[in-house]
Structures are given as C-alpha cells and as structure tokens.
Amino acid sequence: xxxxxxxALTLAAYLVPCLAVVCAAPFxxxxxxxxxxxxxxxxxxxxxxxxxxxALALAGAALQVVLRNPLAEPYTLGVASGGALGAxxxxxxxxxxxxxxxxxxxxxxxxxxxxxxxxxxxxxxRRPQGISMSMLLLAGVTIGIxxxxxxxxxxxxxKPTILVAMERWVMGxxxxxGYRDLAALLPFLLPGLGLLxxxxxxxxxxxLGEEMAAGHGVDVAAVHREVFLGAGLxxxxxxxxxxxxxxVGLIVPHTVRRLSGFDHRIVLxxxxxxxxxxxxxxxxxxxxxxxxxxxxxxxxxxLVGGPVFIHILLKRK
Amino acid sequence: MPDPLLQFDAVAYQYPDSAWRLEGxxxxxxAGEVLAIIGPNGSGKSTLLRIGAGVLRPRAGxxxxxxxDLTRLARREIARSLGYLPQQVRSDFDYRVEEVVAMxxxxxxxxxxxxxxxxxAVVDRCLAETETADYRQRPLSHLSGGERQRAFxxxxxxxxxxxxxxxxxxxxxxxxxxxxxxRLVRRLAExxxxxxxxxxxxxxxxxxxxxxxxxxxxxxxxxGDPEAVLRADVLQATYGSDVLLSSHxxxxxxxxxxxxxxxxxxxxxxxxxxx
Numbered sequence: 001x002x003x004x005x006x007x008a009l010t011l012a013a014y015l016v017p018c019l020a021v022v023c024a025a026p027f028x029x030x031x032x033x034x035x036x037x038x039x040x041x042x043x044x045x046x047x048x049x050x051x052x053x054x055a056l057a058l059a060g061a062a063l064q065v066v067l068r069n070p071l072a073e074p075y076t077l078g079v080a081s082g083g084a085l086g087a088x089x090x091x092x093x094x095x096x097x098x099x100x101x102x103x104x105x106x107x108x109x110x111x112x113x114x115x116x117x118x119x120x121x122x123x124x125x126r127r128p129q130g131i132s133m134s135m136l137l138l139a140g141v142t143i144g145i146x147x148x149x150x151x152x153x154x155x156x157x158x159k160p161t162i163l164v165a166m167e168r169w170v171m172g173x174x175x176x177x178g179y180r181d182l183a184a185l186l187p188f189l190l191p192g193l194g195l196l197x198x199x200x201x202x203x204x205x206x207x208l209g210e211e212m213a214a215g216h217g218v219d220v221a222a223v224h225r226e227v228f229l230g231a232g233l234x235x236x237x238x239x240x241x242x243x244x245x246x247x248v249g250l251i252v253p254h255t256v257r258r259l260s261g262f263d264h265r266i267v268l269x270x271x272x273x274x275x276x277x278x279x280x281x282x283x284x285x286x287x288x289x290x291x292x293x294x295x296x297x298x299x300x301x302x303l304v305g306g307p308v309f310i311h312i313l314l315k316r317k
Numbered sequence: 318m319p320d321p322l323l324q325f326d327a328v329a330y331q332y333p334d335s336a337w338r339l340e341g342x343x344x345x346x347x348a349g350e351v352l353a354i355i356g357p358n359g360s361g362k363s364t365l366l367r368i369g370a371g372v373l374r375p376r377a378g379x380x381x382x383x384x385x386d387l388t389r390l391a392r393r394e395i396a397r398s399l400g401y402l403p404q405q406v407r408s409d410f411d412y413r414v415e416e417v418v419a420m421x422x423x424x425x426x427x428x429x430x431x432x433x434x435x436x437x438a439v440v441d442r443c444l445a446e447t448e449t450a451d452y453r454q455r456p457l458s459h460l461s462g463g464e465r466q467r468a469f470x471x472x473x474x475x476x477x478x479x480x481x482x483x484x485x486x487x488x489x490x491x492x493x494x495x496x497x498x499x500r501l502v503r504r505l506a507e508x509x510x511x512x513x514x515x516x517x518x519x520x521x522x523x524x525x526x527x528x529x530x531x532x533x534x535x536x537x538x539x540x541g542d543p544e545a546v547l548r549a550d551v552l553q554a555t556y557g558s559d560v561l562l563s564s565h566x567x568x569x570x571x572x573x574x575x576x577x578x579x580x581x582x583x584x585x586x587x588x589x590x591x592x
Contacts, residue, residue, distance in 0.1 A: 214392060
C-alpha cells in the first residue's frame with residue numbers, strides 16, 4: 001500500500017537523475033558555447049524538450065489506462081495527425097500567414113488542425129452515457145489515417161521547394177529560437193496537464209474495468225471526458241510547437257510500470273519526469289552525433305527508445 | 318420487512334436498439350438478509366443488478382438506497398453504503414492483492430487517496446475476513462480463480478458497504494471455492510450486511526439464501542422462500558422438463574438436478590452389458 005513517504009521517495013529517485021540530465025544538457029553541443037547561446041538557445045530548448053517529452057509520456061500513461069490498451073499513446077487519438085495536416089497547409093500557403101502573440105502561423109494552423117480532429121473524434125465517440133472508449137480508439141485511428149492521406153495530397157500539390165520545409169516539420173524536433181516557442185507551448189499545455197493530474201487517484205480503478213471503478217465510487221464518465229480533453233490539449237500544444245515526436249508517449253509509461261509498479265499516483269508523475277529527461281537527452285545527443293549538423297530529436301527517440309524498451313521487456317518477466 | 322436497505326420500486330429498463338425489456342420489478346433486501354436472483358440466460362438478472370448498483374439508470378420506477386433515490390446520489394456517496402462486484406472482473410495491470418483491497422477505500426478518501434491508520438485497519442480486516450491475508454503481497458496473476466474472486470470481494474468490502482450486490486460471483490469457481498464463497502457471504506450477512514446475489518446455481522441459492530427471486534424474460538415471476546419458489550411446476554415452466562426436483566439429504570432444502578432420460582448413460586450401460 002502506498003504511503004505518502006514511499007510515494008515521495010520513489011518520485012525523488014526519478015527526480016534526481018532526471019534533474020541531472022536537464023542541468024547538464026544545455027552544455028552539450030559544439031565546443032564554443034557562449035553565454036548567449038547558452039541562455040538564449042540551449043536553456044529554452046532544454047525547457048521545451050522537458051515539458052514536451054513529459055507531457056507526451058504523461059498523456060500516454062493516462063490514455064493506456066482509460067482506453068485499456070497497452071499500445072495507446074498520445075498519437076492514438078488522431079489529434080497529432082490533425083495538427084500535422086494544419087501545419088503542412090500553413091507551410092504550403094504562406095499567403096494565409098497570421099500570427100497571434102507568441103504563436104506563429106504554422107503553430108496556429110497546427111493547433112486548429114488538432115482542435116478540429118479532437119472535436120470530430122468527440123462527436124463520433126460520444127454516447128448518451130459518456131464517451132465510448134472503443135469508439136474513441138477507432139475514431140482516433142481513422143482520423144489519423146484520413147489526415148495522413150490529406151497530408152499526402154497537400155504534398156503532391158505543393159511546389160518542390162516547399163516540400164523540404166514540410167518534410168522537416170513532419171520529422172519533429174526541438175529547434176527553437178529563444179523563449180517564444182516556450183510561451184507558445186504553455187496556453188494549452190498547462191490546462192491539459194492540470195486535467196490529467198486531477199485524475200491521479202481514479203486511474204487505478206479504471207484498470208479493473210468501468211463497472212468495478214463505478215462500484216468503488218469513481219465517476220467513470222467524468223474521468224473519461226477529462227483524460228480525453230487533457231491528453232488532447234497537451235498533445236495539441238506539444239505537436240504544434242515540436243511536430244510529431246514518436247515513441248516517448250508509448251515506452252516511457254511502460255518503463256516506469258516495470259520499474260515502480262502499477263500505482264498511477266507514481267506512474268503519472270514519474271512518466272512526466274522520465275519522459276522529459278528522455279527527450280532532453282535524445283535532443284542533446286542529436287546535437288552531437290552528426291555535428292555540426294543537427295539530427296531531429298524524433299529520429300533518436302525511436303532509435304534509442306526501441307532497443308531500450310525491448311531490453312526492458314526481455315529482462316523482467 | 319420494516320426498513321429495507323435497498324429497494325427496487327417497479328423498475329423497468331430497455332437497452333437501446335433492442336426489443337428486450339425488463340418490466341416493473343419490485344424487490345427489497347434488508348439488513349442481514351441474503352436474496353438470490355435466479356433465472357435462465359437473458360432473463361434480466363445482471364441488468365437488474367446493474368440498475369441496483371446505479372451503473373444503469375432505470376427507464377421507469379426507482380431504486381431507493383436507505384430510502385433515498387439512487388439517481389440523486391453522487392457515485393462516491395453510493396459507494397460508501399453499497400458495494401458492487403461485477404461479473405468477471407479482470408485487471409489490466411498486475412496489482413498486488415493488498416493494493417486492490419486498498420482501492421476499495423476510495424469513496425472514503427480525499428486528495429491523492431493515501432490511507433490513514435484507520436483505513437489500513439479496515440483493509441487488514443477485509444483481508445482477514447476473506448482469508449486473503451496470507452497472500453496480500455502476491456500479484457493478481459499468481460492467484461487461482463477462487464483466490465482472485467475473494468480478493469476482489471475484499472476490495473468491495475473495504476468500502477464498508479451496508480448492501481452488497483454480487484453478480485455471478487462463483488460462476489468460474491470449482492465446487493470447493495463455490496461453497497467457501499457462499500459461506501463467506503453468509504458470515505457477512507450475519508454481520509448485518511444485506512446481500513443480493515445473482516447466480517445461475519439454483520442449488521447454492523437454495524442452500525445459502527434466505528429468499529429467492531426468479532426472473533423470466535424480464536419479469537419477476539416468483540419471489541419468496543427457497544421452498545416456495547423452487548417448486549416442480551415453476552421449474553418446469555422456467556427450465557422445461559430437463560430438470561428434476563429433489564431435496565438436500567442434510568438440510569432438506571430443495572435442490573435441482575439435471576433430469577436423466579436423454580438416455581445416453583443408460584444406452585452406454587446397456588451396450589456394456591450386451592458386450
């Protein structure tokens with residue numbers, strides 16, 4: 001049984017190494033790290049990477065529970081595909097450029113795409129007694145495929161010179177300039193993370209089934225709604241700024257469960273810390289591996305994460 | 318009955334896109350009493366129990382929990398006085414037994430849901446009561462079907478309910494664990510808990526329950542003492558001529574056997590004799 005003390009100790013065991021990674025990461029890179037590069041480029045980049053990786057892992061952990069599917073991750077919702085479609089449309093039609101506050105045109109269009117996908121999936125999966133989780137899964141995957149086809153269509157119609165920019169966005173990465181992108185992330189990320197955090201005490205019950213959870217006193221429909229909305233908002237915020245970064249939301253929660261058990265009051269915050277540190281570490285490595293060029297972090301998360309995950313699966317059990 | 322804990326008052330239900338209906342069922346269970354709901358497949362037993370647990374809302378009529386309309390109560394409030402063990406619970410994650418039992422304290426806790434010393438004492442008591450304390454540290458995957466079912470029951474008991482709704486709790490258990498489970502149910506009733514148990518097993522209902530309610534095609538057709546409900550004419554109307562009514566050699570309570578006469582065993586016997 002989880003006591004507050006054991007909970008704090010376990011989370012501290014995650015916090016210390018993750019913090020070390022985050023503190024060291026800004027100093028990784030080309031030899032000449034001037035204070036300006038450090039403070040204006042590296043620090044906001046590391047902060048962005050930590051928040052983005054953490055949010056993806058946290059959303060993945062919660063979705064795996066409510067969808068009752070170990071393969072669920074933030075991109076299962078189809079929200080990210082909507083975001084990608086919005087982004088490539090914005091890249092293709094620079095004439096439509098608009099910017100509000102810290103949000104660039106691509107980010108705005110991407111958010112709009114996420115919002116549309118989220119709304120469409122909600123309408124498809126809504127039932128009188130709440131959101132149907134099986135419909136959510138099917139609708140999310142279908143919207144994802146549909147958006148994928150539309151992205152292909154946009155690319156087919158686009159001028160070859162623009163294709164490179166689209167290609168680069170779809171790879172996902174953390175190449176940010178200053179604190180503006182960090183500010184663009186927060187308006188949707190914070191409410192999303194807040195909604196997910198509120199579900200901490202209820203999630204374990206849902207893994208015993210919806211009826212058992214309801215019997216224990218959990219308002220199942222409310223938890224479903226809030227996880228859907230929270231994960232949707234957080235994913236939309238991340239995708240609009242970084243593009244799609246795969247694998248973090250899938251493997252980090254499973255890694256935490258292997259290491260620390262299945263109590264989601266541990267799994268959720270620990271996934272946030274580990275997911276953040278993992279993306280920061282991958283991004284730092286991506287700066288070094290092919291220096292002076294930079295590899296998109298999304299490639300490394302999959303390249304590193306895949307084998308590590310297989311190792312964890314084989315080692316325990 | 319002076320003061321029923323849980324009362325079904327002319328409850329009706331219809332699933333969307335289905336002609337099947339549960340019609341006007343009125344039943345009640347009081348403190349210290351075990352009520353069995355029996356009936357053939359598709360008679361509406363589990364639907365009735367789901368309505369009683371507040372998982373489904375009745376289309377007509379109402380369910381009263383301690384005299385209050387169930388649909389007006391919050392889930393947590395319901396869970397503090399009503400425990401519901403659904404059919405065939407399975408866990409997506411391999412929790413330890415004591416973790417599952419501790420989850421039952423949810424309706425009594427606020428915030429992150431950490432247990433106080435008093436909550437831990439309740440968990441310990443429920444583990445002891447269900448005879449699961451010996452393997453409280455074991456993960457669910459290391460338990461037998463009977464052990465797992467008692468662990469889930471312990472989790473429901475940790476809510477400290479006054480009414481317990483059990484949906485075919487012994488369906489997947491062997492004879493030993495069936496008897497052990499129903500003896501546990503009787504002990505809980507002796508402590509004053511009112512129990513409603515849905516079961517396919519007419520004999521367990523007859524031997525361990527105070528009253529039996531028989532559902533057929535969404536209607537309550539018989540209701541009363543096991544002796545009053547389990548009559549030859551009622552059984553014939555419900556299960557056809559494939560069953561035989563007898564009485565338990567030790568208790569005299571009615572028991573129901575499959576009627577031989579399809580002839581398979583006799584045929585085989587005569588074949589052996591001929592050979």
